[in-house]
Amino acid sequence: MAAEYYRLNKDKVGELFERARADYDVVAKTRDANGNLVYGRPATFDDVAFVDEQPPMSAKAFALPQTETLVRYEREDEKIRAEGPEAEARDVLLFGVNICDAAAFDIIDHVFKWDYLDDPYLGRRADATLFALACAAVQQDCFCDRISYAEDGVDTVAYPLEGYYLVKVQTEKGRKLVERYHDLFDAEDGDAEAAINTFREKAGTAKKEPLLESARAGLEKAFEHADWEILASTCIGCGICTYTCPTCHCFDIQDEGSAIAGRRLRTWDHCTGRTFTAMPAHQPRDRQYKRYRQRLLHKFWYYPERFGPLLCTGCGRCITYCPVKINIKELVEYFGGLKDTPPGGARHGK
């Protein structure tokens, strides 16, 4: 659909949240027991953090939970009863999600509907409405300005302008949301796209050349580059980068319980870990730097080769929360030939 533009008064956001709770399962940013920002289910608008700051964990868990039961089984004499997956509350509204989190869903949809249709994921995805809040300033380590991912699948985006939010509606789901609470929205009659462009220039989120997509040709020649070993050997293999990442989507399948009763579940897994794929086969990457290389190349070469978009929205979490501050952007630029100096100055050979 062609985009539509509305104004939402800043003092109406609370009302929108409260009213939406009657119709949707509303997920928004809030603070956890340690005061950290998280996507959760705050009960009132007072507990909502309607801010552009990123929570450490991305929003992907609402389509791909960290642990999910696929089937439960129980044995009675010779009969086995199996059921699952569990039915879930539907119609989630992700309220005030960052664009880099919201846009990630369109990117990973490809793999979940590629050969096998992943019903649990696709079901949750189909029923989720995205109400994104644009960042007024770039965050600590992010680089969304260097990746040209599509944002037109994000149902609505609210741009915080002077005194009001300029709300851009991009999909039917977004239109349904605005129609439901139409009395809260006013028509926008100015040049909305121009206002958005000015806002993004100022925020630092307007796209800048050279885009990281242009590193691909260099990366395809860099698999055997001697410096992987030295630059990626500080990786400790924790997987914080993948677990906090909005686009990483690998999982493991595990059984819990006994021969009498139990469940089969899936949990997040990560290619940087030493036991990745060890359960069904073995871990083919025998050194840590190779496991890190897999992560980077999957995102910037293999995934775009198969599906088109980069498997990254430039949210920067994998840098901010990496214990050893490995910087994926710097490494893509270096191995992709956009930059001559390796991060930190480490080189293996001439």
Next chain:
Amino acid sequence: MATIREELQAAVKKLFDDDKIDYFVGYAEDYGHTFPAILTKDSDPSRLTFDRKSYDNLANFLPELRGSRVGLICKQCEVRTLNVLAAEEQVERDKLVVVGVPCPAMLDPRKLTEGAADLDSLDESYWQEKCRRCLERNTPLADVFVGERVSTPTPAEGWPLLEEVEKMSAEERLAWWRRQMSLCIRCYACRLACPLCYCHQCFVEDNKPQWIDKSVAPENNLHYHIIRAVHLAGRCIECQECSRVCPVGIPVDVLNNVLSRDFAERFGYVSGETAETQPALTRYERDDKEDFIL
């Protein structure tokens, strides 16, 4: 006067020029962060630094470089780690060149707000807790020492966060831990950042038998943390890396602190205190307290 940065870079260059080492493990500053870097003789040492954000326990990178000659920046934390690793026969000391530094005390990243003022001037209230208890700010046993020696303040008494947790009633404490554990994403970064969690096969990865369930749930998470804490009893050197790296801010080291404090109070034992310190659980002395043994 040369800055510590310049002295360090010159020292590293000399170690490579004199063919004393194959790798140098230190900290580099780039793109707004200080982070661990492994350098070879072909690397550019001009980004090497030692500042108040030189957090990582660099001894953690030694297993990856086993067999090579390594130059390693060592703060007190790394020295204590090396002492434990040596006692456990995990390190080839003759292949190591210990580069000593005067430690300015590390700043707790969670207390630093963005754009904080001059980092060098931040006082004790910004330090990592371990730095208040530091035994020696100038690297003991350094093969090479760079920078000006500093004085070590008298180590502070007490374990503030642990004491806060212990003040709670049993129910409150359990609720507190459950809340913390409900945040854990089981990335195991606490284990992987720990230089003393070096087992090739960790109980968390076994599945025959499966010691802990893989699903992420408070009780499974707590189960993981308790077993890990016990595996570090009398070994943990309180570098706080486990807590620092946690992406969701769980103060993991409080569990380890309970054991460290008990070892200190009951046996006067400080893990990795000197090169001669033997692992606590392999030592026996006739006057060891036995009042807790039933």
